Amino acid sequence: MSTVAPQYVSTPFTAPEPEFIQDYSIRTNDLNLWYGDFQALMDVSVKIKKGIITGLIGPSGCGKTTLLRCFNRINERYGNVTTTGDIEILDKNIYDSDVSVRQLRRSVGMVFQRPNPLPISIYDNVLFGMGIHDAYKPLSKSERNDVVEEALREVDLWNTVKDRLKSRATTLTLEQQQKLCIARLLPLKPDIILMDEPCSALDAEGIEKVENLIESLRDEYTVVIVTHNMAQARRATDECIFMLLGEIIEHSKTSEMFLNPQHEKTEMYIQGRYG
């Protein structure tokens, strides 16, 4: 019985046996979504397990980013979005009327394609979420410093930036910015972290570091990651969901999907013959 693989193992990671994981962080049920008249998601029903890294893959325009952006309801900002079906996050339908979007976004953090630290200091970036959720005021100055240090240590950024916490976050390198974007979610103690192609703006070295960081988030957080990069999906995820034209084609363990895809389309895509 395999447990969590050591992090130095570079072969595809074997997910913990699914039989033991009855907990699902995210469940969607017949989720349909339209941008105006265009249907971007069709009857999507997925179950995303808790505490593992799940990859969303598929060609451009297949709806993977749309699906990801449903999970914290951030796609509603465009106004012309219609949704039917359910999304249950931690066994609660997020479209229920008693759900506070603010609380939802507290427990479902998001990392974007392009690192987007706010144009304030590194220190304030880490504490920004706490300021929004009123978790900031009761803290003393030293407690705040501890929060910042802990978050930055967790993303392996503390030693690099500890001497310039007050400088603007936009002065960091892209890789450091992306780490900071992950770090600023952590003080809110989210359950789920959504990542929309978090490495696509980085160079190879940055990708490796951020991937290592994502690996280290496993277990403590449920990570859902959209990626265009097949090698990355293979390296860094435990399970993969392959989408095409708004539909889920295949959802299985990454190792299985890449070694033995069940659908012809999946096989063509992961071999680079399609998309």
Place this chain on the structure above:
Amino acid sequence: MPEASPATEKRFSLRRSVQKVVDFTEPAIVGLIHLCGWSAIIFVMAIFFFVFKESLPAITGIEEGDAVHAEVVKLDLVEFATSPKWIPESAKRPTFGILALMVGTLSVTVLSMLIAVPLGLGAAVYVSEFSKGKSREILKVLIELLAAIPSVVWGFIGLVILNPMIVEVTGEPVGLNILNAGIVLALMSVPIIVSVSEDALRAVPDSYREAGMALGANRWEMVYKVLFPAAKHGLLAAVLLGIGRGIGETMAVLMCTGHSVNMPTSIFDPVRTLTATIAAELGEAVRGDMHYHTLFLIGVVLFAFAFVINLTADLIVKGIKVQGNE
């Protein structure tokens, strides 16, 4: 010679060129564009030179009196800057103190900014972040239309509408005062504040909004925790341009302030501004006498105000670029 010099190369290509016309129109157009660019500088320099030249005799001295009793009169600069008395046409002893005029200009401008900045920023936030589609377009057009109203019409509104309203509400005998001019000037500077700060807000990358939103910020928190810090340079520049507008405005304040030289003690006191003084008196001043030259010196003072404000605004806007490069 390792390589052909640029000159030879050019001549060579010219000789080979079939359409010689094209080769001459190009430099001509480039020259014309250069001229357009430089003309702005030339005009500003020319205006500054003219105003400064006309004001200079007030400082260096003017010959006054008849041919028999000619004497050189100089403007007392200390009195000019510190005396609240502006009595240019006094037969006995003309006094040229612009303190009251400066206080008048500043008090009207400060009051107008107190009204215009919250109003303008609020409108900019609404237009850029809250309104959508058609209503946004209509709002933008209307706000720009506000900027197109001639200042004399604003003065008219101050005289005919605000004046009796202020009299009725406050019980003051006359409604032409700092309050009146401040309100009118505020409405006049709102359009420029709105359009510049709206540009600044719209220039904030959408990714910042998504970052704030994904962390749970509501729209108001987004505005003051994300957008204001991100757009602060542009917003400050907008405010400074509004102030510049306020200081330079002439006709409306001439009509609305009451135009009486006075050190104000409350916003219900009438005042007179630097600009209105020039506008009202230059036509009647005897060309070449002390009064005439002193009015030009006031022009230099206004120039200095405008220069400092615009320079500050410029440096602030440049600040954005520097940080953008980091």
